Amino acid sequence: MSDIEERVKKIVVEHLGVEEAKIQSDSKFIDDLGADSLDTVELVMAFEEEFGCEIPDDAAEKIVTLKDAVTYLTANSN
Amino acid sequence: MRRVVVTGLGTINPLGNNVDTSWESLIDSKSGITKITKFDVNNYPCKIAGSIEDTNINGDIVSPREQRKIDRFITLGLIAADEAIKDSGFISENESSFRSGVMVGSGIGGLDTIYKNSSILDNQGIRKISPFFIPSSLINLLSGHISIKYNLKGPNSSPVTACATGTHAIGDSFTIIKNNKADLMVCGGAEAAICPLGISGFSAARALCDTFNDQPHKGSRPWDKDRSGFVMGEGAGVLVLEELEHANKRNAKIYGEVKGYGMSGDAFHITKPSEDGNGGFRAMEMALKESKLNFDDINYVNAHGTSTPVGDKIELNAVEKLLGSNKNLLMSSNKSAIGHLLGAAGAVEAVFSLKSLETKTIPPTLNLDTPDTVTTINLIPHESISKNIQNVISNSFGFGGTNASIIFGH
Numbered sequence: 001m002s003d004i005e006e007r008v009k010k011i012v013v014e015h016l017g018v019e020e021a022k023i024q025s026d027s028k029f030i031d032d033l034g035a036d037s038l039d040t041v042e043l044v045m046a047f048e049e050e051f052g053c054e055i056p057d058d059a060a061e062k063i064v065t066l067k068d069a070v071t072y073l074t075a076n077s078n
Numbered sequence: 079m080r081r082v083v084v085t086g087l088g089t090i091n092p093l094g095n096n097v098d099t100s101w102e103s104l105i106d107s108k109s110g111i112t113k114i115t116k117f118d119v120n121n122y123p124c125k126i127a128g129s130i131e132d133t134n135i136n137g138d139i140v141s142p143r144e145q146r147k148i149d150r151f152i153t154l155g156l157i158a159a160d161e162a163i164k165d166s167g168f169i170s171e172n173e174s175s176f177r178s179g180v181m182v183g184s185g186i187g188g189l190d191t192i193y194k195n196s197s198i199l200d201n202q203g204i205r206k207i208s209p210f211f212i213p214s215s216l217i218n219l220l221s222g223h224i225s226i227k228y229n230l231k232g233p234n235s236s237p238v239t240a241c242a243t244g245t246h247a248i249g250d251s252f253t254i255i256k257n258n259k260a261d262l263m264v265c266g267g268a269e270a271a272i273c274p275l276g277i278s279g280f281s282a283a284r285a286l287c288d289t290f291n292d293q294p295h296k297g298s299r300p301w302d303k304d305r306s307g308f309v310m311g312e313g314a315g316v317l318v319l320e321e322l323e324h325a326n327k328r329n330a331k332i333y334g335e336v337k338g339y340g341m342s343g344d345a346f347h348i349t350k351p352s353e354d355g356n357g358g359f360r361a362m363e364m365a366l367k368e369s370k371l372n373f374d375d376i377n378y379v380n381a382h383g384t385s386t387p388v389g390d391k392i393e394l395n396a397v398e399k400l401l402g403s404n405k406n407l408l409m410s411s412n413k414s415a416i417g418h419l420l421g422a423a424g425a426v427e428a429v430f431s432l433k434s435l436e437t438k439t440i441p442p443t444l445n446l447d448t449p450d451t452v453t454t455i456n457l458i459p460h461e462s463i464s465k466n467i468q469n470v471i472s473n474s475f476g477f478g479g480t481n482a483s484i485i486f487g488h
Binding site for chain 1: 143147210482
């Protein structure tokens with residue numbers, strides 16, 4: 001597991017209160033991990049904080065799985 | 079005519095995180111007032127309050143993760159609601175859910191959440207504002223959360239009448255059931271304003287006690303000559319009100335009946351009660367009229383009794399005028415032990431009023447060493463007393479000159 005993936009997973013565990021073992025790379029935050037739409041806004045804020053970047057709204061809308069987040073942050077974080 | 083009874087009680091307050099624990103402490107003359115330790119009060123004129131320890135907040139009822147997304151007043155309200163609903167044994171399903179509503183208010187709501195987000199906006203900018211900021215601080219979101227959690231689809235609302243909120247919530251719910259718009263209402267109030275902005279705001283209004291910082295448990299002393307203002311408390315009280323036949327059909331335990339409810343406005347001043355006590359008098363009179371009881375059927379007044387120099391005397395005068403011919407009248411203030419829970423005060427005091435009816439025990443007025451007024455009413459100083467009472471009236475008066483009184487009886 002990459003360092004970025006590990007950090008993203010940690011944030012998802014903390015914010016959504018799900019067990020780490022249940023999170024798959026293609027788990028959807030809303031459909032599979034029980035998040036609601038406000039939770040996903042907060043998740044994106046936590047990613048920004050952790051990775052020191054700003055995720056524009058149109059990019060944030062496309063982050064629906066752990067993999068999406070890792071891909072985006074690998075390309076865009078400092 | 080539809081009659082309304084109480085079938086469930088719940089509370090979390092400075093004396094305990096449920097009805098039985100806090101009631102036992104109350105009648106044992108314990109005080110829940112301590113020094114404020116959650117934030118630095120060095121520069122505050124008032125350094126004491128009736129706080130609830132975080133360790134007393136049951137994470138099984140509201141998980142820590144859930145708590146992060148709601149203001150503390152909602153957490154406290156959900157805990158009291160859970161106890162009251164479980165106590166009533168009512169499970170809302172199918173058609174009954176449409177006839178079961180919620181009305182739990184708050185005086186101020188998510189004050190600390192608003193304060194914290196205001197600082198974030200100023201210091202870190204708009205992108206750091208939580209998406210949960212607004213839903214965690216809106217007052218009616220407590221009624222919303224309770225309705226979602228317990229499937230209550232009937233009337234859903236939240237009164238906001240400062241320190242009269244809890245009593246208005248219960249009285250308005252009584253009226254809703256009486257008028258056949260619901261069969262059951264989960265009602266009451268919640269407050270969590272022991273935060274920097276809350277304490278400093280009430281201090282600036284010169285409303286808080288500032289003379290017993292070294293002896294916190296002595297700070298709240300209604301009718302005593304050394305009182306200097308109210309001591310703030312936090313917590314919640316929730317009642318389940320139910321139409322009598324509805325309650326009987328499911329063999330619910332009945333604590334008492336709501337017999338009458340009165341409301342009035344002072345039309346006088348933003349923070350002071352009208353000097354002649356006419357507002358409070360008319361609220362009590364309206365409740366008594368609806369109850370069809372005589373003045374001497376009321377055995378006990380669960381007073382508003384905040385420990386402010388002006389308010390206590392005015393309430394006592396109003397009670398004397400309406401009920402004073404009853405030479406056996408009892409009157410005490412729960413605030414002497416738990417402080418003033420603002421929008422939750424009337425609701426927690428309603429819980430204790432019903433416990434007084436149930437257990438025939440009247441809680442004391444703590445710290446009433448030297449009354450500064452002469453009265454024939456027994457203000458029950460220091461220690462609780464045993465008395466078989468039939469009817470109790472509970473008063474709540476709020477900033478803005480809003481008054482509410484409610485009568486519970488066997």
